Amino acid sequence: MRGRSRFTRLAVSLTAMAAMHAPLAAADPEPAALVAAHSRPFTFTNDTLAGPGAAFLEAATADSQFVLFGEDHYLHDTPVFAAALFRMLRDRHGFRHLVVEQDRIAMEDALAPPNRGDARRLGALAARYPNLFEFASDQDLELLALVGRLEKGPEAICGIEQALGPVRYFDELAAAAPNQAVRAEIAALRAHALTRDPDARYSVNFLSEAGVEQRLERLRADFGAKPGSRHDEMLLGLMRSAEIFGYYRRAEAGEPVALFNNTVREAWFKRLFMDCYRRAAKRGALPKALFKFGANHMYRGKNPTQAFPIGNFAHEFAIANGKDAYGLFVLPLTGAGYADVPDWLKVMLPATPPDQPVIVDLRALRPMQRLVRVPLKESDHTPFREAINGFDAIVILPGEKPATMMLSGLKGLR
Known part of the structure; x- marks a missing residue:
């Protein structure tokens, strides 16, 4: 195209776009x-993992630094598949890290003796501190235990989610408080948190409450921990959580801040990921990681909630490192088959709901996407394009069922 005017190049581009439509x-x-x-x-x-789809997935991820596992939460088979995938990536491609939508302190505790590699101990920890683990199903805890057994070092699992349950934080901070006044304020905050979130479910009434962010900010100043130290980072993490959840509360009241609930959260993911990545990189080898998050966070490009998510960051970061990233949209099917699947997604699936797991290669469909979307109404074109360009494959898991919660005794989200 050298020598052509920008207007000529624009005309050529528009012609190409017209051909797509x-x-x-x-x-x-x-x-x-x-x-x-x-x-x-x-x-x-x-x-x-076995069969043609497993062989395909092994080949497709051969040059990947990151594999992005976009899921629906609190299901039984989905974490089991993630465990099998991690084993394959580890054995075939040298993956050594799992990055999860979980609290970073929870993941540090999960890797600390005697919890490391022991799903039963992880269940007891989750029962002691409800909301410390965002996802504490038996299957999720068994995945964490598996990775803890297979891999050494403190970066085997990187939790990059904001805090949900502050009580674990307050217990450690109280033990290190610089004076009685700070210790008393921590005790008051801890007691209030237990009052606001008394049950053992996903509950963030305390962190989303008006005024809590400001109290945490004052506590951080009064605590006086060295910037960047563990205790300062814990307090900053609680503040950031209160900010993120506060955007949701304020948006519910009509303030135009809902976007920040997504964008600030994704920025925090990126910050914590890079903290963990830099530590892992000091060991010499290029860190390779499986990410396991809700699908909204794993898109390449802008996601449906109008943020450029951690998944997009991972794709671009892998390119910067001379590698690739590979995104999986994991679709659970219940007994209803495709009944609950939206039309924009259904056109990318086999015509008949499969009776065994199937992987659909979106990279191969992407150049032909104008053909695939023909049955869709105009309003479905945007989510269709976001998905077919945002992920590299769809994994269909038929016969999915709710996760079990026997190890912790907690209640799930379903």
Whole structure:
């Protein structure tokens, strides 16, 4: 294109875009046939991935520094598949880290003796500090225990979520308080937190309460920990959590700040990830990690809640390191089959709900996306484009069911 004017280049680009939106030609394949041609079945257990889909996934991730696992939460088979995937990535491609949508202090505790590698002890820890683990299902805790057994070092699991349950933080901070006045304020905050969030479910009434962010800010100043120290970081983390949850409360009251609940949260993810990444990188080898988050956080590009998420950051960061990233949209199916699947997603799936796990190669469908989206109404085009360009494959898990919570005795979200 050298030598052409910018207007000529714009005309060429517009022509190319028009071609993407051109009507189907008589020789174009049917969308269902395209999807079928790029769908591969597989099987999995806690330990293994097998079948054509497993072989495809192994090859597709060979040059990846990061694999992004976009899930729905509190399900039984989804974390089991994540465990099998981590084993494969570790054994075949040298992955050594799991990055999760969990509290960073919780993950430090999960890797500390005697908890490390022991799902039962992790369950007892979750019961002691409800909300310390954002996801404390048996299957999630068993995944954390698996990674703790397989990998050494404090960066085997990186938790980059903001705090949900402050009581664990307050207990450690109280023990290190510089004077009685600070210790008394921590005790008052701890007691108030237990009053606001008394049950053992996902509950952030304390951290979202008006005025709590300011109290935490004063506590941080009075505590006087060295900037960047563990205790200062814990207090900063509580402040940031109160800020993020506060945006949600304020938006509910009509203030135009809902966007920041998403964008500030994603920025905090990135900050904590880079803290963990830099520590891991000091060991010499290029850190390779499996990310396990809600699907909204794993998009390449802008996600549906109008943030550039940690998933997009991971893609760009991998490129900067001369590598690739690979995004999986993990779709659980219950007994209802496709009944609850939106149309914009359904057109990327096999025509008939599968009876075994299947991976659909979106990279292969992406150049033909104008054909795949033909059945959709105009309002479904945006979420369709976000998904087919934001992920590299869809993993369908039929027969999914709720997670169990026997190890902790807590209640799940379902």
